[in-house]
Amino acid sequence: MIGTNGGNLSTNQTTKEILFLDPVCTHNIWGGTRLREDFHYPVEGDDLWECWGISAHPNGDVTLRDCGFRGMKLSELWKKHPEVFGNVDSDRFPLLIKIIDAKDDLSIQVHPDDDYAKVHENGSLGKTECWYILDCKENATIVIGHNAGTKEELSRMIHEGKWSEFIREIPIKKGDFLQIDPGTVHAIKGGTLILETQQNSDITYRVYDYGCLSNGKPRELHIDKSIDVITVPAKSAADSVKSVADLPVNTLNELYACKYFHIYKIDVSGKMTFEQNAPFMNMTVTDGNGIVNGQPVKKGDHFILPNGFGNVELQGSMQIIASTI
DSSP states (O other): OEEETTEEEOOOOOSSOOEEEEOEEEEEEEEESHHHHTTOOSOOSSOEEEEEEEOEETTEEOEEESSTTTTOBHHHHHHHOGGGGTTOSOSSOOEEEEEEEESSOOOEEEOOOHHHHHHHTTTOOOOOEEEEEEEOOTTOEEEEEEOOSSHHHHHHHHHTTOHHHHEEEEEOOTTEEEEEOTTOOEEOOTTEEEEEEEESOOOOEEEEOTTOEETTEEOOOOHHHHHHHOOSSOOOSTTTOEEOTTOOTTSOEEEEEOSSOEEEEEEEEEEEEEEEOSSOEEEEEEEEEEEETTEEEETTOEEEEOTTOEEEEEEEEEEEEEEEO
């Protein structure tokens, strides 16, 4: 038994194993301390930038823990035991889930789609992603989209450095959701904490970097590639963000679905159950604590429910962002 909000939660043993993961945390001058202070990841430093919570990418391959595959990398499990993931036809684990702590404003970026990345980035996947706003400052904004009406205007604004004309900022608040398709200009502003779900890719084109220096030198920009892939005109500001803060509790609420992923938000209050009938389901506890099929979980935990897991029993007071393909 464990206690949550003054009540006791009973534990039930599951017949399918939950795959718990040890994340990989990265350092960057734009990072802060919230990954350690809020999520209690055992990483030192005041420049904690990203937690790659569910990832089989070479730049951040997480390790299995507290299960029969303890010590194995997720990429290795994907290759050696495809049945765990429903024998999905893919040469790599398809998704990547991060928590990002942006202490300062980040560079203005855009990502390519699969076709462009395959040709220009040595066969890499493109990068479709989405953001769930875990926290942000009062009256916060985020860069999403741009103000150019044509490719010619886009090129002129970028080459002439007309950044105040080009960049579009829109207001955000905690509990907002943003879908970021390839070709979408975007950037996180300082003081924003997000959970990002994306394709398994690390391809980013920098359009503008505010003149920031890394090790005393400007970082590389990717102007020509950016102009190639930026969508013109941009999706409207009204269509770029939606609030998902007050969805029904104890429900598997679908936030978005596309050919690359399905995203869900679960606010558990007491008990709920649902059937895990996807090839696999990624889960990150973004707040609170509780029990999943007899296993205690807490804020910051990342785990995968494998193929054939069946009935999922959730108890406690917690928020979970889940995803599958």
